[in-house]
Amino acid sequence: MAVSVDEAVSAGPARGRPPAARRPGGRGRSVLEVALLTVLAVVMLFPVLWMIETSIKENRDVYAIPAEFFGFTVTMDHFKDVFVAPDGGRSALSVAFLNSVLVAGASTVLATVLGVPAAWAYSRFALKAKKDQLFFILSTRFMPPVVVVIPIFLMYRQVGLIDSKLGLILIYAAYNVPFTIWMMKGFVDEVPAEYEDAAMLDGYTRLQAFRKFTLPLLVPGIAATAVFALIFSWNEFVFAIFLTSSDSVRTAPPAIAGLIGGTTVDWGLVAAASVVFALPVLVFAYLVRRHLVAGVTLGAVRR
């Protein structure tokens, strides 16, 4: 039962309809809802706000006790330090960000290019032991990265993929393909196969039928799936820290983590780097939010 916040907190009885008659105790419950949501929002958002504040504080304000929430001097120096090295060149962090963009982007594209046709095939064709195959594909996601990182490290060392961007792209793609297949299969299932049948009778080949008639209908699903894959690759930490070591290859998560641990920690820089790191994902999620909801609620509206 959805009750909007406006309705829940509006003063006085609503006009034109008896407020309590429809749902006894409804008002009390929605006040509770609002209270819980407020608490949750504070708990969730406090670290984010703290991060943003720290990123624009001068270093002495960062360490001030008691902490200053308002009235500190705003500075953008930390953000400058994220991108520009003290000697004026490119900073190690900016290289790490570029690496993250490349690795996350390439692995997502790879996973989508491989996963979408596979999902289509699993949706459309009668295959032997289809359910077992799909379960096997999913099972590769059962193990957390930290469990398999040592064997992968050893294998990568043998084939020379250690400390390379290609190595990271491949392992992230391998992690995203099963997810892409599963999520996209749901979307393909929703598109009636008759469109392709009709197209084939029109004179198109099977692949043309897929490309011309089914693929355009899958774009929202592909967008949602790709964003999830992108977020995974962007945020991934364990593989990145084990499989890469040099600054020229490292992605942002291990690079930011590397800022912490010296004798002195430049918390302002850490916070600014974290803000820069968080922004792209937020922007992406915002851009495709409608498709994301469609992707998440998929299956809730079976026809």
Added chain:
Amino acid sequence: MGTVAVQGLRKSFGKVQALDGVTLDVPDGSFFVVLGPSGAGKTTTLRAIAGLEKLDAGSVHLDGRDATGDTPAARDLAMVFQNYALYPRHTAYENIASPLRARRCSSSEIAAAVERMSSLLHIERLLQRRPAQLSGGEMQRVALARALVRSPRAFLMDEPLTNLDLKLRVEMRTELTRIHRSLGATFVYVTNDQVEALSMADQVAVLKEGKVQQVGTPTEVYERPANQWVAGFVGSPPISLLACHAEGDRLVGADGWTLPRPRWTTAEDGRALLLGLRAEDLSVEQRGDASLSGELYGLEPLGDRTVVDVRVGTEILKVKARPTVTGTPGERLHVTVDLDRAHVFDADTGLSLSEAGR
């Protein structure tokens, strides 16, 4: 030219045997209806002809040439799907143009062909709309136009009228017959509606559980059903079937009634039989030699006629009567039987025993 011949089609989906040796011969230019209840394998047969279904066994010949392994595109057929399968992102115009675009026709050819089709099917006003903006009947016309826009070997239609309301269905029935006549093309038409089959077809193939029960003209299928199942499936109200056996020159019912044995039954005495009687071959209004006595069970007034349900022993006979007929349930009455038009089936095999001497 446009002959379609399928030979020994077999197809199973998991444990379900959808097609169990289907063999059909569709002559050039005929309106060939595949009739059967849902799950009989009608649609699978059609999809096999179209090349959309991979067969376990059997062959498909088009114009006498083996096309079993051909892609749907290579078979040069057009199909109307039950749910129309109009491309949702395309306008009606683009939907109709699609088969021509796939074959790389020039845009002036396409425009001319779409225009011709849209005037044939009265959909000129709808060409710029998308499927979501069309009613069921309009979508059906657009789907038909997309199939008819080319001149393929044959047209395949998968229950194209099922999703329309009754009035529209009757209208489209006439229209499809008109189109078939004007094109002279081969139509393979799948339906579960026996009225469609009887009213439109040149030839009807009756399908049940993946097996062909009978192929013939609508009259043959109705007048001389090959077995008890076809007799029961074709015809409305359904044929009444009474258990009986022959004794000398009499037929003796399981409920004790007797009728003169029809000349043409070949069954030996004592064999379990089913006597099939169609509603229009029975009468409650005239008295004849051959009659059964029973009691009135119920009346179904249908406007132009009334179907009288008469209980004979434990079985119900459906009798066609004038719309003015009246009566009260429980009332005793006599049903006169036109034995020359009755059917006799072997109760065990279901096969007709009426053929000889008729």
